[in-house]
Amino acid sequence: MTQPITKEEIEKIARLSHIELSETEIIAAMQHVGAVLSYAARVQEIAQDVNIPSLKNSNIEREDIVIPCNSETILAQAPEREENFFVVPVIIEGQ
């Protein structure tokens, strides 16, 4: 099977996806992702613009009703919190 994806591409996509990968994982991902993409590329063979009327979708709206919610149940799930806030590590590097 052709290998349509390079190591650099995997590294770039992993960075965009916010996923850290080790060297071994990058190599494995090249093969795995490459196989899926090689197969998926066949959609080009038949894809064409057609004049098919699209399904008639309509917006479904509802009243904006405020439902009381105890923020404590939400905050209780936080990996780290302080009072009513979620705590995260340093945002700007080098500070």
Added chain:
Amino acid sequence: MSIHPFITIKELEEKLAKKEITREEILEFYLRRFEAFDKDIGSALEIFDKASILHNSNTQDGELFGIPGLIKDNICQEGRITSCASKILENFVATYDATAITRLKKAGALLIGRANMDEFAMGSSTETSAFQKTHNPWDLTCVPGGSSGGSAAAVAAGLVPWALGSETGGSVNQPSALCGIVGLKPTYGLISRYGLVAYGSSVDQIGIMARTVYDNARVLSVIAGKDSNDASMQQTDKKNYTQNLTGILPKNIRIGVVSNALHAEGVEPEIVSAIETALKIFEQQGASIKHIKIPTLDYAAATYFILSRAEAASNLARFDGVRYGLRNKKAQTLSKMYCATRHDGFGEEVRARILVGNYVLSAGHAAQFYNNAKKVQRLMSHEFKQAFADVDVLVMPVHPAPAFKFGAFANDKLKMDLQDYFTCAMNLAGIPSLSLPCGISSNNMPIGLQIAGPHLSEELLYQVGHAFQQKTDWHTKPPAGY
């Protein structure tokens, strides 16, 4: 008290109505079955305590009063963990009930636990679960299919009469077929997704698994219908899907056999022959059979790979270790924390799907992959629409071969992905499909039959399936030893 483990919902109700049995006794019976058999099967990630199960449900009456069921672990049950079989949500406790759960509780159903699944519903064997394997009750060395493998295995082994799964590409129908039970993937928008953890939002649906078509329809009658919390729904009202199940095939029904599926490369002869036998049964009951082709079906898996991964990449971006779930605590900065958390929390399959998704959506590749896949999806919907002008329902295989061994596709993940070959087209077109047992292979494993229909044709699919089950007894044959 006397209950046969493979008793139907209908029979349980009759016993309850005659006061031969109480809901406490039914629950006790099934809890004991989990204790006795689930060590070997591994269908459930958690079975709840008896008191809380009884307390959470309508104690007076309801359409499923006293009937236990198992819920796939990507459907929120308030106060219970909803892990999606992923380390990233291992300790996440749902803060609200999914709409399907609210309706089941109101109907008196007893929600007894959380079913194992492929991580984030990504897989076809339940092997990608971060926590445990689920074994096929027909042969413990085989997988139950997936991603709703825990739900399917529990129903097949008589540990519960019904279960909820979810489907994006084949995750209800494929495990149902591999375990010999009845699965329904409803029309897109028939069951509310409020409280279902999203994978591919333009296709995801909650699905139902049971041992008979009738029982499956009972559960759909409780959970289907519009919900203001899900704006993507069909505006259908509540309906009793069992009321027209006469057991007789609808008069003059036209059945279309999808010949390019039935005779696709790699479909085992035993599967073809079981389906051909089923067609003869339909013919004997007055159906007319027509062989048709859905040419885009051969491109369904490729289209599905692209669209599902693209949507997964955006949906799973929310798991970042900030508000809930796992966090890598060693990372010193926010961006490093995101990357380390998502590495540690997601398994290999989930990470690969996110990578594929972001690749096919990226500026240089979207035209080749994502945009083309959307075009093919539209062609496919159109082909189905044309097919349904000529026939009422379509029949084809669910799976190319009976359940496979653990690790069978460990070195060829693409082959595993292609398990969705016959089911993902219905998902892409948003049409309903029902799978039901139609045979047993020479190595004693179940074979499934898939019946698909136009949008909102669930009642018709059930009528066809129920009529089939009045003439066959595959659904009454449980795996040995339970």
